[in-house]
Amino acid sequence: MLHDFTQGLPEGFEEIYPIRRGSTVAAVDWNKPTRPIDLDVWSKQTSNFWLPEKIPLSNDLKSWNLLDEGTQRVVTHSLASLTRLDTLQAEFGAPCLLSSPGITPHESANLSFITGMEAVHARSYSSIFSTLLPSDKIDEAFKLANMDGLLSSEMDYFLTAYQGSQIDPLADSLPGPTLTAMKAATSVMLESFLFYTGFYPVLKLAAEAKLTNTADIIRLIMRDEAVHGFYIGGIFERLREEAAEDDETADIWSRIASYVEDSIESLFAVEKQRIEEYYSWSDVCKDWIPDALQFLGYNGKMAGSNLGDSDYAKNLGDYGDNVSAVILSQLSTVSDENHDYFSGSGSAYVIGTVESVTDDDWD
Structure with a gap:
């Protein structure tokens, strides 16, 4: 039977739990x-909820099989890298x-949420x-992403910041709420910067009417x-x-600002090296590099804007x-050209609402 705490603490409670009063x-x-934005964001997130099983990815098999092996490898590595970063964000971010x-x-x-x-x-x-790869290729994709040294260096940066004063010299001297702000800034650099940059290969192919359903998941x-x-x-x-x-x-926030500036610059440099390296696996993707680097910079600046400066x-x-205008046009998250109401749900899918029938409906 549960103890009635209105009658005081149970016998021996203070010895077992000396701190919890x-x-x-x-x-x-x-x-x-606390703030109106909190409820707005909660409503937005819950209304946006989705699951990948709702997207008919098998429709992409034809265009996937027409891609050269090098381009397939670039796309696969970008998505496997994103999987690793998303895992980091879900577990630590x-x-x-x-x-x-x-x-x-x-x-x-x-x-x-x-x-x-x-x-x-x-x-x-x-x-x-x-959907797109045999089992051995899937294993190879994750192995390659897990062994990517440049990607690992980026992940080390995020983990250092997320673990706060356990490792980072700057964080070690920050008071509680300021350390929280530092972690929040770091999280934005992943959410608004590196994630978006990893979407480039699929968005580029979708602009050419390839992998359009995969692009719907990306959207x-x-x-x-x-x-x-x-x-x-x-x-x-x-x-x-x-x-x-x-x-x-004031001095602490000046140091935080320098940290954010240095971090965006450093992440840009590492990701630039990654793009130049693995996009070169394909003669097709090699030509994407200049625009992909522009997109990389675009997302770095978007992260700065989301942090208010x-x-x-x-x-x-x-x-x-x-x-390129082609890539910017792919950033719309309300693209529903790939689906009708019955065959599957894309990025513009909306769950229907139910309304009772009244006598007036028959007038």
């Missing part, structure tokens, strides 16, 4: 969200923010592979990442604004200013 966790009240200092209960709830969707994203790439992921980057960037801005009232934190990406120079 009541709970510090309060019930989250969604009737009074959003979860490290959930109970961090300065995070409100409503923000924590939204971050929990983000964590779940990152796992869905990682799952979606396996759905693509199981669903982009729709989620747009919300994630915007929302987590908003948490960063909120923490920065709240700290602005304290003169003692485009100057965070000022060291990228002209990269991002001349992305």
Whole structure:
């Protein structure tokens, strides 16, 4: 039988739980969200929920089989790399923010949903592979991604920031909410920067009417990442604004700004090297490199904007200013040209609502 805590603590409770005198966790009240944006983002995320099983990927087999082996390898490596990054974000990215200092209960709830969707994203790439590739090629794809040294260096950067004061010299000297802001900024660099850059090969092929259903999954992921980057960037801005009232934190935030600038520049350099290396596996994809690098810069600058200051990406120079119109047109997340209502659901799929019939409907 449960103890009636209104009558005091049970005998021996203080010896077993000497620190826990009541709970510090309060019930989250969604009737009074901390900020209106919290409820808006919750509603947006829940209405956007999707699963990869709803997309008819087998329709892409014909165009996939027409691609040369090198191009297939480039696409496969980009998606396997994204799987690895999504796994990192699901296990460490959003979860490290959930109970961090300065995070409100409503923000924590939204971050929990983000964590779940990152796992869905990682799952979606396996759905693509199981449709387009034999088992041995799938094993090869994941092995290659797991052994990618440049990708591993990027992941080391994220893990260092997410684990905070355990490793990072800058984080070791930051007070709680400021350390949370640093983690949020790092998360945005993954959500708005590296994820989007990895989508390029599929978007490029979709512009040529190839892998259009795979591109629909990518657009669903982009729709989620747009919300994630915007929302987590908003948490960063909120923490920065709240700290602005304290003169003692001015130096700390100057260091945070330098950290963000340096990180965007460093991630750009590593990802540029990756693109130049693995796009060269295909004569077709080799020609994509200049535009892919423009897209890389575009996404770096988008990450800076989501953090509230485009100057965070000022060291990228002209990269991002001349992305091809073809790729920019593929960034729309409401493309439904591949599906009718009955055959499958694409990125513009909307679940129908039910309304009771009334006598007036027959007039």
